[in-house]
Amino acid sequence: MAGGCIVEGRTLEQRYQWKKTVGSVDDRETLINRWNVEFDHKKTPDYFQTFGLGFFEYFQLAEDIGAEPLPVLSCGIACQFNTGELVPLAELDPYVQDALDLIEFANGATTTKWGKLRADMGHPQPFNLKMIGVGNEQWGPDYISRYKVFEKAIRANYPNIKIISGSGPFPSG
Numbered sequence: 001m002a003g004g005c006i007v008e009g010r011t012l013e014q015r016y017q018w019k020k021t022v023g024s025v026d027d028r029e030t031l032i033n034r035w036n037v038e039f040d041h042k043k044t045p046d047y048f049q050t051f052g053l054g055f056f057e058y059f060q061l062a063e064d065i066g067a068e069p070l071p072v073l074s075c076g077i078a079c080q081f082n083t084g085e086l087v088p089l090a091e092l093d094p095y096v097q098d099a100l101d102l103i104e105f106a107n108g109a110t111t112t113k114w115g116k117l118r119a120d121m122g123h124p125q126p127f128n129l130k131m132i133g134v135g136n137e138q139w140g141p142d143y144i145s146r147y148k149v150f151e152k153a154i155r156a157n158y159p160n161i162k163i164i165s166g167s168g169p170f171p172s173g
Contacts, residue, residue: 006049007072007136008079012087015074018102021054022117028054056118059106059127069106070164072133073099075146081169086142089149096153103129103158131162139168 009015020029028051055071062069076087076095087095101114106129108115115126134150135143147165154163 005079005136007074008077008138009074010079010082012074012076012078012085015078016049018055018071018073018098018105021051022056022105022121025052025054028052055102055105056121056123059129060123063127068130069127070131070133071102071106071129072136072164073102075135075138075143075150075166077135077138077142077146080138080140087146089145092146092149096150099132099134099150099154100157103132103154103161107158129161131164133164133166135166137169138166139170143168 006016014031020031031049031051058071059069061067074095076092078085104112105114105118106127108118108126110116110119110124118124118127132154134147138146143166151163154161
């Protein structure tokens with residue numbers, strides 16, 4: 001669902017942030033999509049994300065059709081074909097916490113902060129999320145060092161969650 005280039009964003013500020021996709025649909029902000037500025041032939045921006053379909057709706061859809069959801073979150077690197085902006089490793093904690101919070105949103109008890117929000121949105125039972133992706137099409141040492149931080153934290157808190165890594169946008173990885 002949340003995969004592809006919107007995960008990374010052209011800049012880190014424009015990355016996909018799952019917490020902006022839950023709660024009241026009316027309160028969700030609109031974000032300009034990176035594809036607005038990728039092509040010279042586009043004279044005006046016309047590609048936005050409204051987050052009308054957020055992670056809650058995505059998890060519901062997967063549940064309804066019997067699919068396993070695979071949310072993919074930013075690893076702290078903006079699109080390497082654009083800015084390649086990096087979050088310093090010492091400042092990566094909020095990104096890692098977003099991953100942990102998403103797992104809690106999907107699977108946590110209704111007594112937890114994010115499990116309660118899921119229940120308040122109308123789904124008290126867990127979604128039984130089994131896997132999560134870290135980064136989209138990222139590559140190189142900067143990606144690997146950030147992936148390892150995510151892996152350590154997720155394994156420590158949710159040892160049964162499968163973590164999917166990126167391998168870059170090229171067949172060679």
